[in-house]
Amino acid sequence: xxxxxxxxxxxxxxxxxxxxxxxxxxxxxxxxxxxxxxxxxxxxxxxxxxxxxxxxxxxxxxxxxxxxxxxxxxxxxxxxxxxxxxxxxxxxxxxxxxxxxxxxxxxxxxxxxxxxxxxxxxxxxxxxxxxxxxxxxxxxxxxxxxxxxxxxxxxxxxxxxxxxxxxxxxxxxxxxxxxxxxxxxxxxxxxxxxxxxxxxxxxxxxxxxxxxxxxxxxxxxxxxxxxxxxxxxxxxxxxxxxxxxxxxxxxxxxxxxxxxxxxxxxxxxxxxxxxxxxxxxxxxxxxxxxxxxxxxxxxxxxxxxxxxxxxxxxxxxxxxxxxxxxxxxxxxxxxxxxxxxxxxxxxxxxxxxxxxxxxxxxxxxxxxxxxxxxxxxxxxxxxxxxxx
Numbered sequence: 529x530x531x532x533x534x535x536x537x538x539x540x541x542x543x544x545x546x547x548x549x550x551x552x553x554x555x556x557x558x559x560x561x562x563x564x565x566x567x568x569x570x571x572x573x574x575x576x577x578x579x580x581x582x583x584x585x586x587x588x589x590x591x592x593x594x595x596x597x598x599x600x601x602x603x604x605x606x607x608x609x610x611x612x613x614x615x616x617x618x619x620x621x622x623x624x625x626x627x628x629x630x631x632x633x634x635x636x637x638x639x640x641x642x643x644x645x646x647x648x649x650x651x652x653x654x655x656x657x658x659x660x661x662x663x664x665x666x667x668x669x670x671x672x673x674x675x676x677x678x679x680x681x682x683x684x685x686x687x688x689x690x691x692x693x694x695x696x697x698x699x700x701x702x703x704x705x706x707x708x709x710x711x712x713x714x715x716x717x718x719x720x721x722x723x724x725x726x727x728x729x730x731x732x733x734x735x736x737x738x739x740x741x742x743x744x745x746x747x748x749x750x751x752x753x754x755x756x757x758x759x760x761x762x763x764x765x766x767x768x769x770x771x772x773x774x775x776x777x778x779x780x781x782x783x784x785x786x787x788x789x790x791x792x793x794x795x796x797x798x799x800x801x802x803x804x805x806x807x808x809x810x811x812x813x814x815x816x817x818x819x820x821x822x823x824x825x826x827x828x829x830x831x832x833x834x835x836x837x838x839x840x841x842x843x844x845x846x847x848x849x850x851x852x853x854x855x856x857x858x859x860x861x862x863x864x865x866x867x868x869x870x871x872x873x874x875x876x877x878x879x880x881x882x883x884x885x886x887x888x889x890x891x892x893x894x895x896x897x898x899x900x901x902x903x904x905x906x907x908x909x910x911x912x913x914x915x916x
Contacts, residue, residue: 538598547614556583568605585664587783627639641654678763679757706742753774772785817875819841830842
């Protein structure tokens with residue numbers, strides 16, 4: 529037990545509001561290494577507001593909410609435990625008091641943080657806190673470096689490209705989405721070397737991104753950005769000192785850009801395709817979902833035989849002793865051609881599209897397959913075939 533305490537800081541706020549705010553950024557806090565400084569939230573009290581900040585050293589995000597504050601200042605608390613206490617508290621309000629022990633045996637930077645609510649059933653939680661010294665600082669936002677992007681548009685662009693981000697660490701530059709700009713056009717590209725997705729959209733104002741270096745944002749930061757996009761109808765994004773900056777309403781995020789040269793995706797897109805088919809997205813999806821249980825990792829090979837106005841989709845598993853086939857009608861009338869494709873790569877593309885029909889294009893069994901939205905010329909997906 530602490531012998532005596534003195535109140536350093538105090539705030540009151542809506543319990544549901546702060547819980548929702550924390551959940552937008554809490555996954556930035558690493559699950560491992562709970563002794564590290566980044567396992568904490570930084571909580572900053574300012575007049576009539578509280579700002580919660582989370583960081584993993586690479587990505588830092590903060591969100592500000594209204595609150596009644598006393599004795600402004602800042603402190604850190606273990607992030608996962610703080611969220612657990614807030615979410616468990618049964619009370620419409622959250623009251624947080626930060627107290628410092630007046631015990632000479634205690635370190636001067638040690639705090640006692642008390643969480644409570646209103647009402648007879650509300651719990652009173654006590655946890656340890658500390659000073660904010662050495663906590664990573666958020667990159668200062670210079671509005672002149674930022675440009676506006678409708679959040680619905682940015683959400684769509686991310687959703688349609690992030691499935692192509694590499695999950696392997698040996699090609700680090702492929703572990704994120706590349707942002708490119710030209711005038712008022714913004715392009716997002718993702719690739720893992722075996723597949724690629726790219727989408728371009730026109731913005732209401734010029735996109736101000738560096739032209740002399742690649743702007744590649746790590747997959748984890750992309751997921752964190754997605755969680756902020758429903759806060760407001762407009763996001764402000766930009767780059768400063770090799771940091772990617774995002775501001776959405778009262779939330780801000782900065783993340784270190786990936787280093788390296790992103791491949792020129794335009795060079796791998798075939799100029800001409802020997803075969804271009806229009807297919808039902810729903811029917812192709814249904815066929816592939818039936819094929820997938822028989823495919824085997826790591827290739828997840830699905831064979832597609834094009835012949836005489838049909839596509840015969842097949843897969844077989846030596847380990848399972850099983851095989852499957854599904855036939856789709858099409859208007860293909862060329863020579864017999866068989867492609868080998870990863871069934872998951874195909875499904876990843878089809879599930880992010882909204883169109884009823886797709887354009888499925890290829891030249892032969894050794895060259896890339898290109899899938900386009902029939903109604904959207906500014907989106908494409910490219911998949912490299914598997915040798916069979």
